Amino acid sequence: MSVETREARQPWILLSPALGAVALLLFVPLVFIAVYSFWLRTATGADQVGFFLDNWAEALTDEFYRDILLNTLKIAAITTLVCALMGYPAAYFIARSKGNKAVLLLLLMLPFWISYIIRTMSWINILGVSGAVNWLLTGLGIVSEPVQMLYNETTVILGLVHFLLPFMVLNVFVSLDGIDTTLEDAANSLGATKWQAFLQVTLPLSLPGLAAGGLLCFVLGAGTYITPLVLGGPTDAMFANLVFEAIITQLNWPLGSALSLMLLAVLGALVLIYNRYLGMAQLMKGLG
Amino acid sequence: MTRHMDDTTRYERLRERYLNGDLDRRGFLGMLGAAGLAYGVQTPFAKYARAAAEQVRFDGWGGVVSEAFREYAFDPYTAKTGVNVVDGTFGGADEYLSRVKASQPGEYNIAHLSGVFDYVRYHNLELSSELNEANIPNLENVITALVDVLRKPTGGSLSAVPYDYGTTGLAYNRKHISDEEMKEKGAKLMIDPAYEGKIGGWGEWKTRIWYAALQTDQDPNAVADIDAVWDAVRTHRDLALKYWSSGAELMSLLAEEEIYVTEAWSGRVKALQDQGHDIGYYDPPGGLGWQECLFVLRGSPMPECEELLNFMLAPETAIAVAEGQNYPPALDPNKVELTEQVKALPAFDPTGTLAGLNFFDPPYWNSKEAEWSKTFGRVQKGY
Structure with missing residues (x-):
């Protein structure tokens, strides 16, 4: 075996455990799900093996699924926008802070030490009828009766922002931290104000991080089902809730499989578009 | 006489053949890989078969109910039979059914399910078993109306015993x-x-x-x-x-x-x-109105499960669970002396007929x- 051949093989040998794990734990289950999506649920709840297009026809043509999918994308988009608006200043502050950067990053990571469900449920104690905000409002005499704030689309978005904001801040921080600050100084020395230097130098250079954070927030937000379950009202379901219902409540694994692949395809398409224009390298940097 | 070879001996013989040159390196590694694959595929399922007589898995709602079961039924049962009870929990009947559907027969044994709707649902999915009632003498103490409604969907036999309502x-x-x-x-x-x-x-x-x-x-x-x-x-x-x-x-x-x-x-x-x-x-x-039952799933070790059900239906267990979860036990008040606390529970029927309650009609x-x-x-x- 020539040296070139051996060198060409080496990365694959090193990668083989990871590739094997991805193949076994991701692609094989995905194939199972794809196969399942062509089966049918019988009246008793048992699966009918075969090749039927009924689930796909229903998932793709029924406006119920289309509407919930669009609503899910809308909620994910609003969440991403709010995360960007709130996360950028925080990331900028951390990146430009001197000395206490590590402490600030640690504070940013602290919420991850608490269960996501507990973090979500904590809003009930904050915004509930007998929660902290209402206690304050009634105590100060601002309102006479507690205000109903929970269980609507706004609280779903609030819960998602709470969950996803650290992902945005981290990605933007990584991007900002890699920008040479002397570039801003150079812009200032050429007559630009601080605001102009930020708009024309720092912001464009940090856009890849913003986009990576946005992609993560969007994909994670669109795939969630706990937040609408805990903080949403009767009509605030998202697409993942439909998958949950099909598989768990209705025991319709074939339809649930088709729906989950549909969501995967939509979110996968977004990732591909991102990769086409910005590349995955920035995302990996943010995740790392 | 057939002599059974253990895995270590098999490996040593294979290695010896390889070192002697009777087997090339590719063949040696291939056989090791095949053995590993066979072990990996076989082991997860074999353990349930092997463990069947040594343990019974029970899944319920957790909390005080689980504690009462542990104290009054599981521990005495293990002390008497030597069979360990693995105590699992679930958040709902739908979620549990999904887990059972994805499992191998025998992996799950007894579940604290809602009857009669879920009883029929599990039966329709061919997950039901057939209890030998002779092994569950405490079934005699249960309200007849609750038992009869379970018999109908399974053609007169039982795959579960009523437990509370x-x-x-x-x-x-x-x-x-x-x-x-x-x-x-x-x-x-x-x-x-x-x-x-x-x-x-x-x-x-x-x-x-x-x-x-x-x-x-x-x-x-x-x-x-x-x-x-x-x-x-x-x-x-x-x-x-x-x-x-x-x-x-x-x-x-x-x-x-x-x-x-x-x-x-x-x-x-x-x-x-x-x-x-x-x-x-x-x-x-x-x-x-509704009742809950203790359902035995197909593929379970039946004598062990039947004995455990008998422990769980013992009045002291059923009453302790009832007081813990605030639901009346399925025990007939005409046959078993119930505590004042049980008699004060909402929905308790002192007549033992449950004639005043309306249930889902399973069909x-x-x-x-x-x-x-x-x-x-x-x-x-x-x-």
Whole structure:
């Protein structure tokens, strides 16, 4: 075996455990799900093996699924926008802070030490009828009766922002931290104000991080089902809730499989578009 | 005489052949890989078969119920038989069924399920077993009506024993809704616009449809106008603040006064009352009763499971569990002396006939499951 051949093989040998794990734990289950999506649920709840297009026809043509999918994308988009608006200043502050950067990053990571469900449920104690905000409002005499704030689309978005904001801040921080600050100084020395230097130098250079954070927030937000379950009202379901219902409540694994692949395809398409224009390298940097 | 070779000897012989040059390196590694694959595929399933006689898995709702089972049934059972009880929990019958469906026969053994709807559902999925009742003498103490209703779907035999019963009635905050108003309006209070934003409801299709049938003056076990029922479900949805999905969430919504009225499980309301909350409970005319059973799944070690069921049906166990979870036991009060605490539980029937309760009619509701659960999923989300 020539040296070139051996060198060409080496990365694959090193990668083989990871590739094997991805193949076994991701692609094989995905194939199972794809196969399942062509089966049918019988009246008793048992699966009918075969090749039927009924689930796909229903998932793709029924406006119920289309509407919930669009609503899910809308909620994910609003969440991403709010995360960007709130996360950028925080990331900028951390990146430009001197000395206490590590402490600030640690504070940013602290919420991850608490269960996501507990973090979500904590809003009930904050915004509930007998929660902290209402206690304050009634105590100060601002309102006479507690205000109903929970269980609507706004609280779903609030819960998602709470969950996803650290992902945005981290990605933007990584991007900002890699920008040479002397570039801003150079812009200032050429007559630009601080605001102009930020708009024309720092912001464009940090856009890849913003986009990576946005992609993560969007994909994670669109795939969630706990937040609408805990903080949403009767009509605030998202697409993942439909998958949950099909598989768990209705025991319709074939339809649930088709729906989950549909969501995967939509979110996968977004990732591909991102990769086409910005590349995955920035995302990996943010995740790392 | 056949001599069984252990795996170490097999490996040493194979290695010796390789070192002697009888086997090339590719062949040696290939055989090792094949052995590893065979072990990996076989082991996860073989352990259940091997462990069958050594342990029984029980899945229930956890909490105080699980503690009572552990103290009064599992530990004495293990002490007597040497069979260990693995105690698992689930959040709901639907979730548990998904887990069972994805498992191998024998992996799950006994479950504390809702009867009779789930009993039939599991039977239809060919997950039922056939109990030898001679091994469960304590079954004699159980209310006959509860046993008979389980026999019907399984052709006279049993795959489960009844364990407790209760009702899904109406819970209301007495600071805002009087007992008189509740009695006057009954189920229709749940669609009273006066309480818009203060109404809750269990996000479960059967209960929603049952109460919508009552709200439209129909027999829930023979709905004549399903469109009217869906309209009532929609009306309730538009007035409701929240569909709850667990007993803990139900209690939180009522205790925090987020909602003033909802359907509720009798035992949970008793727990709230015991905590000092001024919550009333009312079973309206046509209100919903249910029973829970201990279901033995197909592929389970039957003699071991039957003996465990007998321990669990022993009066001291059943009464301790009943007091822990606030639901009356399935024991017939005419045959077993029950405690005053049990007799004071909501939904308790001193006659032991349960004639005053209404249950889901299994053939009717199981035949509608696919259509109605799906439609409810849509109506629930605003359609």
